[in-house]
Amino acid sequence: MFSIHDPARETLAKIKEELLKYYHERCPQKRRKELELDVAMAWSAAQHISQLLTDPFAGQLHETCIDELFAIVIFHSEEIPQLYQLLDRANFWVRCLEKAKEFY
Numbered sequence: 001m002f003s004i005h006d007p008a009r010e011t012l013a014k015i016k017e018e019l020l021k022y023y024h025e026r027c028p029q030k031r032r033k034e035l036e037l038d039v040a041m042a043w044s045a046a047q048h049i050s051q052l053l054t055d056p057f058a059g060q061l062h063e064t065c066i067d068e069l070f071a072i073v074i075f076h077s078e079e080i081p082q083l084y085q086l087l088d089r090a091n092f093w094v095r096c097l098e099k100a101k102e103f104y
Contacts, residue, residue, distance in 0.1 A: 008096040012049050015090045019046040022083060038073075038080045045069050045087060052097065059101075066094045 022042045048062040048069075070087040077084040 006097075006100065008093050008100055009053060011093045012090065012097065013053055015086055015093065016046045016049040016053070019043075019049070019086055019090075022086065038076075038083050041069050041073065042083055042086070045090060049090060049094075052094065059098075063094050063098055066090055 019042045023039055023046065026036065026039045026042075045066060048065045051058045052062045066087070070091040073080065073084050073087050
């Protein structure tokens with residue numbers, strides 16, 4: 001299995017926290033029913049990363065969802081640069097995590 005000091009897992013945990021921060025900064029408690037698309041995508045990506053980090057059997061579905069969220073955001077990188085950067089990094093580290101699984 002994975003070491004707690006696995007750089008991919010550590011980095012993804014940090015990215016997950018940054019995505020949740022992005023979500024909470026842009027979505028006040030009283031307006032959570034009226035999410036902007038980027039805020040909803042940040043929340044969704046954080047949840048998929050969380051599953052990848054906590055469930056040893058999580059895999060292809062969550063990896064694909066991160067990849068698809070990034071594919072959508074890539075077309076709006078100038079409008080939402082912070083989310084673009086977070087998902088770009090997440091996509092990279094999810095692929096590293098996927099490659100690391102092949103060695104275990």
